[in-house]
Amino acid sequence: MVRVAIMGAGGRMGKTLIQAVSESTQVTLAAGIVEPNSSLVGVDLGELAGIGKNAIQVTDSLEKVVNDFDLLIDFTTPAVTLANADFCAVNGKAMVIGTTGLSDSDKAVLAAAAEKVPVVFAPNMSVGVNVCFRLLALAAAALGDDYDVEIVEAHHRHKVDAPSGTALGMGEVVAKALGRNLKDVAVYGREGHTGARKPETIGFATMRVGDVVGDHTVVFGNEGERVEITHKASSRMTFAKGAVRAASWLESKSAGLYDMQDVLNLK
Ligand code: NAP
Numbered sequence: 001m002v003r004v005a006i007m008g009a010g011g012r013m014g015k016t017l018i019q020a021v022s023e024s025t026q027v028t029l030a031a032g033i034v035e036p037n038s039s040l041v042g043v044d045l046g047e048l049a050g051i052g053k054n055a056i057q058v059t060d061s062l063e064k065v066v067n068d069f070d071l072l073i074d075f076t077t078p079a080v081t082l083a084n085a086d087f088c089a090v091n092g093k094a095m096v097i098g099t100t101g102l103s104d105s106d107k108a109v110l111a112a113a114a115e116k117v118p119v120v121f122a123p124n125m126s127v128g129v130n131v132c133f134r135l136l137a138l139a140a141a142a143l144g145d146d147y148d149v150e151i152v153e154a155h156h157r158h159k160v161d162a163p164s165g166t167a168l169g170m171g172e173v174v175a176k177a178l179g180r181n182l183k184d185v186a187v188y189g190r191e192g193h194t195g196a197r198k199p200e201t202i203g204f205a206t207m208r209v210g211d212v213v214g215d216h217t218v219v220f221g222n223e224g225e226r227v228e229i230t231h232k233a234s235s236r237m238t239f240a241k242g243a244v245r246a247a248s249w250l251e252s253k254s255a256g257l258y259d260m261q262d263v264l265n266l267k
Contacts, residue, residue: 001026001027001028002026002027002028002070002094002247002251003027003030003068003069003071004028004029004030004069004070004071004072004073004247005030005032005033005065005068005071005072005073006021006029006031006032006033006073007033007062007072007073007074007075007076007080007084008033008034008074008075008076008080009032009033009034009040009045009048009058010034010038010040010048010058011076012158012236013075013236013239013240014032014075015048015049015050016049016236016240017075017240017243017244018032018045018046018048018049018051019049019050019051019237019240020237020240020241020243020244021073021240021244021247022046022049022054024244024248026244026245026248027071027244027247027248029056030056030065030068030069030070031056031059031065031068031069032045032048032056032058032059033059033060033061033065034058034060035060036060036061037060038058038060040058041057041058041060042057042058043057043058044057044058045057045058062084062087062091066091069093070093070094071093071094071095071096071247071250072084072088072093072094072095072096073095073098073243073247074096074097074098074099075097075098075099075239075243076099077099077101078099078101078102078103078106080099081097081099081106081110082106082109082110085097085109085110085113085119086109086113088113088117088119089112089115089116090116092117093117094117094119094247094250094251094253095113095118095119096119096120096125096246096247096250097110097119097120097121097122098122098123098125098239098243100161100165100166101160101161101165107121111257114255114256114257115255116255117255118250118253118255118256118258119257119258120246120247120249120250120258120259120260120262120263121257121258122242122246122259122260123164123165123166123168123169124164124165124166124169124214124239124242124260125239125240125242125243125246125260126214126231126238126239126242127238127242127245127260127264128231128233128238129166129216129231129233130242130260130261130264130266131266132170132216132229132231133169133170133173133261133266134261135229136170136173136174136177136218136229137173137174137176137177138177139218139220139227139229140174140177140178140220141177141178143220143222143227144178145178145199146222147222147227148197148199148201148220148221149174149178149201149202149203149218150202150203150204150205150218150219150221151167151170151171151174151202151204151205151216151217151218151219152205152216152217152219153166153167153204153205153207153215153216153217154206154207154208154209154212154214154215155206155207155208155209155212155213155214156208156209156210156211156212156213157208157209157210157211159208162206162208163188163206164206164214164216166214166216167204167206168182168204170216170218171186171202171204174202174218175202180200182202185200185201185202186201186203186204187201187204188204189204189205189206190203213234213235213236214231214233215230215232215233216230216231216232217229217230217231218230245263246258246260246263249263
């Protein structure tokens with residue numbers, strides 16, 4: 001069984017991942033890492049996640065547990081994830097990365113690490129969302145250029161990046177299916193006298209409210225009809241279960257950069 005370490009074990013996703021990995025029959029929980037000097041160092045990992053003691057103590061460095069794990073699941077911040085990618089590449093550890101907000105140059109660092117070890121990187125690990133990506137590609141290709149495309153997303157008040165990585169991912173899928181480059185056609189919010197909508201644009205609107213786990217709707221609109229493809233996450237467990245599925249899938253894979261479409265065989 002793949003021995004899994006969880007980065008950012010004290011975070012919202014970290015705790016959910018501890019639970020999901022503990023419940024899995026495909027992978028086994030080996031370590032949990034928190035920030036250096038965190039008050040959580042030494043705490044029981046199972047207790048931290050509220051699932052009862054499991055006799056694994058929280059640590060504050062990957063070096064200290066380097067011999068205990070095969071794969072790192074990382075849902076933290078871009079800076080932390082990039083440092084971990086270097087560590088994993090050097091030490092031969094596979095990675096499942098869910099961190100969002102990475103720049104193009106950050107992604108290039110991940111791609112370099114993935115030349116040495118297998119990496120699954122996905123802005124949204126939910127199986128349902130990844131099925132939506134496939135549906136969006138089909139819908140965009142069939143509906144074509146006559147339909148306006150707008151993407152609306154809502155997340156909880158603590159989320160620090162916008163639009164969400166998932167909304168951007170949806171935009172990229174639609175743009176690619178329509179033969180456009182998202183960077184050229186994206187419009188992030190509108191205010192004031194904006195003029196009429198330019199047909200090729202893909203608009204994004206963001207809500208940050210309460211405890212919303214993650215809602216995404218892509219609207220394709222033409223005169224006479226609208227098509228809406230919506231996904232609503234009701235619990236972080238959907239992302240954690242997807243990450244566990246990716247971790248298990250990676251066991252037999254060689255070095256390379258994969259996404260959830262690969263994991264779910266949707267390509
Ligand atoms: P969070 O609660 O803020 O968790 C991030 C954790 O990382 C915190 O516990 C933080 O510790 C920890 N951390 C920061 N620096 C660290 C370091 N040097 N070493 C070890 N741990 C460190 O945020 P979250 O809601 O769990 O989300 C985390 C990331 O996952 C975000 O980028 C989010 O957008 C993304 N996400 C992705 C998906 C997906 O499916 N791909 C789903 C949900 C969320 P402190 O609190 O001590 O700073």
